Amino acid sequence: MFSSLALLGLTAIQGANAWGSLGHETVAYIASHYVETATKNWAQDILDDTSKDYLANVATWADSYRYTSAGKFSAPYHFIDAQDDPPNSCNVDYDRDCTGGKCVVAAIANYTTRVQSNSLSDTQVNYALRFIVHFLGDITQPLHDESYDLGGNDIDVTFNGDDTNLHASWDTSIPEQLIGGYSLSDAQDWANDLIKEIDSGSYESQKASWVSGLDINDAKDSAMAWATDANAFVCSVVAPNGWDGLENAELYPDYYNGVVDTVSLQIAKGGYRLAKWLDAIAAQAASKKVKREAGDVVEVEEDLNGDSLIPARRPLTAIERRRAAIGFGCGDHTH
Numbered sequence: 538m539f540s541s542l543a544l545l546g547l548t549a550i551q552g553a554n555a556w557g558s559l560g561h562e563t564v565a566y567i568a569s570h571y572v573e574t575a576t577k578n579w580a581q582d583i584l585d586d587t588s589k590d591y592l593a594n595v596a597t598w599a600d601s602y603r604y605t606s607a608g609k610f611s612a613p614y615h616f617i618d619a620q621d622d623p624p625n626s627c628n629v630d631y632d633r634d635c636t637g638g639k640c641v642v643a644a645i646a647n648y649t650t651r652v653q654s655n656s657l658s659d660t661q662v663n664y665a666l667r668f669i670v671h672f673l674g675d676i677t678q679p680l681h682d683e684s685y686d687l688g689g690n691d692i693d694v695t696f697n698g699d700d701t702n703l704h705a706s707w708d709t710s711i712p713e714q715l716i717g718g719y720s721l722s723d724a725q726d727w728a729n730d731l732i733k734e735i736d737s738g739s740y741e742s743q744k745a746s747w748v749s750g751l752d753i754n755d756a757k758d759s760a761m762a763w764a765t766d767a768n769a770f771v772c773s774v775v776a777p778n779g780w781d782g783l784e785n786a787e788l789y790p791d792y793y794n795g796v797v798d799t800v801s802l803q804i805a806k807g808g809y810r811l812a813k814w815l816d817a818i819a820a821q822a823a824s825k826k827v828k829r830e831a832g833d834v835v836e837v838e839e840d841l842n843g844d845s846l847i848p849a850r851r852p853l854t855a856i857e858r859r860r861a862a863i864g865f866g867c868g869d870h871t872h
């Protein structure tokens with residue numbers, strides 16, 4: 538039922554996807570490794586996929602869906618437009634940067650509510666889970682938490698001689714240079730390496746901090762913490778000398794060598810957080826089900842459209858007008 542939809546979406550866009558397929562699928566495999574068995578069963582049921590690749594198989598769906606007429610509305614959900622001046626100032630402000638209440642932070646909150654719904658259709662719940670798998674990846678990519686030049690999409694660079702842009706390099710060129718491919722098995726291999734680092738390597742001592750304060754019932758706050766964490770790398774790693782030197786720069790090997798560890802770190806974080814996020818959602822869903830079956834009153838669901846997440850309207854900024862004018866897409870390069 539969903540495979541034909543996915544196929545349709547895939548023909549809509551070729552090439553670079555946000556974090557690229559390699560990054561998103563690696564996040565998904567890391568999450569599949571860490572989730573509880575009950576979470577796996579819950580997610581496989583929603584996704585109607587009992588394969589071991591159940592999360593990886595849907596990890597890039599949102600990047601195809603956004604190019605369909607039905608999914609066009611979701612294009613702004615892949616990023617938040619922080620307004621920075623690297624290396625001196627980087628920060629994320631929800632009211633300022635979540636344009637019209639449509640951004641990755643609001644989307645994570647929205648779909649975290651919707652995936653737990655008992656009144657939405659199976660398709661809508663399925664889509665909600667797909668969006669969560671994708672957006673918990675996007676939000677860890679520093680240039681998805683940045684407005685400058687459309688998150689670096691307008692900063693032309695070369696990577697190992699190939700014309701590209703700064704955003705696409707972070708999404709795709711750098712991960713693929715590191716791993717040497719972009720197939721599902723490449724993603725599984727990268728995930729296995731990062732899982733070792735999380736369990737007993739360089740990430741072991743910090744993994745607890747990646748999920749501290751995680752609260753699915755205050756999804757906006759959790760997602761803001763992740764956006765703020767990733768955005769800080771814009772000042773320290775993405776543009777440590779400001780934006781100026783990057784235009785038309787060759788990123789390989791010097792720039793690449795300076796940032797590749799951060800790319801790996803952010804992928805690992807995304808996967809580990811996704812596991813804990815899904816565990817919390819599945820556990821809450823199970824406890825609501827037990828209460829309902831016992832005849833207890835379970836709190837009424839509200840705001841299935843996420844409307845309360847949208848702050849009051851304010852005039853469009855220059856950046857917002859520009860985004861709107863290009864329909865939120867960036868040619869071949871997604872943001």
Ligand SMILES: *[C@@H]1O[C@H](CO)[C@@H](O)[C@H](O)[C@H]1NC(C)=O
Nearest residue numbers: 643644647842843844846847
């Ligand atoms: C929440 O998701 C639904 C379904 O995709 C969408 O129609 C609605 O506009 C979203 N709300 C927000 C605030 O993003």
Ligand SMILES: [Zn+2]
Nearest residue numbers: 555600615675
């Ligand atoms: Zn995306």
